[in-house]
Amino acid sequence: MTGAHGYSEYATHLRELTTAATSGRSGLRHHLLASIDGEASEQLRRLVPLDYRRQVGAFFTPAALKQRVSGILNSDAYSERYLDPACGSGDLLLAASQALPIQGSLKETLEDWTDRLHGWDINSDFVEAARSRLVIAALLRHDHQVQNERFNLNTSKYFANISTKDGLEALKRQKAFVGHIVLNPPFSVVSSTSSQSWTSRPTSAAALFTYLAAHHLTDGSHLTAILPDVLRSGSRYTSWRTQMNSILMRSSLEIYGQFDEHADVDVFLLSAKIVRGHLSESSTAWWDVDSSAKEIFHSVNDFFSVRVGTVVDNRDPLDGPEFPFARARDLPSHGVISTPSRRRRFTRRVFEPPFVLVRRTSRPSTAQQQPRLAGVLINGREPVAVDNHLIVASPRDGRAESCQALLEVLSSPATSEWLNNRIRCRHLTVGAVREIPWSHPN
């Protein structure tokens, strides 16, 4: 694989740093601290081409997220052992090590942590880096008391349970794990296997890792995972969520936001206990609807029929009668238009005005005042062909006034807040628009 070995330069640097530090060389503190912080990710970006990083989903957990995971591990039931089945250069194992005590000497701590910390990764340079970084973390925890024993340590013999392996295969084949699995899996897409009973289509490697990790754990064990938001909110993963619910009892679900400034994907943090066959929640509970939303009586679906536009412009033949044609890029950002000026021939379903069009791509809003959604009301007389990058909301009572009310609901701060909670990925689903709480006064 191109770029697979670029990281060996940094793995070698870490090995040499570890040897120097454990043989008593002074003046290394600054380098040691950097090596267990963001440096491993910086070096990943410098040494390993983006193509390879994307191919294997190598995006190491940034410091802020690592702190969050560490907080969960420290507040959760104490675990004796931790496993990261896609451990990269060990950031989540470093978070786990913070939840472990140190022993009377550095040697004893390294022996103890070797028993407790387990990890797999397909890239052997990442594995070597993870082992060195854990030795460094132990060394720093003992900092004030180890001068003399440093000279006698052969650090290469520690962390033998962190090894080069395909984590998906190992989760399927190895003996069940008792303890706590920590997971920031690759988010790449993988093809179907027989173990994916929730889908027959290509799916997210993150869904597969989480599913296998949960099944690899014994009852009473724990799982803490950083996962792409689409697993929490996407309709493609409804069946995955239902299946996860039958084995996981969630202790927390935190919507986190963008992974970091280098990976523009929204993530959430899931922490759960394995309890097979417990009374499972519905898969919609993953949306974490807050209590105020639960009190709301009506949703958009009560007043509007919501569908995706029917024209796939580059595929559908230019046959049949000619209609006004609505495309996302021709529309104003919000407001009212009578009839789109572009026209196209089309043989399938067209939409009778009045109706509201909503763009399917919508970023979670960061600025408080900026609404996440905006609609455009079409109120002319001719039926309109609508591109499939748009969502069409047709009022059940056929009235333009209802469409005006919907424009207000869509752009309200309450809807932005609800939607940022309900779905953080960029592609808005019809399901999410249907469920928007109807907060209009009339």
Ligand SMILES: C[S@@+](CC[C@H](N)C(=O)[O-])C[C@H]1O[C@@H](n2cnc3c(N)ncnc32)[C@H](O)[C@@H]1O
């Ligand atoms: C998103 S990174 C996370 C690494 C680490 N857990 C962390 O939090 O920093 C995912 C890691 O999965 C590894 N990986 C990809 N496919 C794998 C597989 N089938 N088995 C084991 N590791 C895999 C990649 O090499 C990469 O290091």
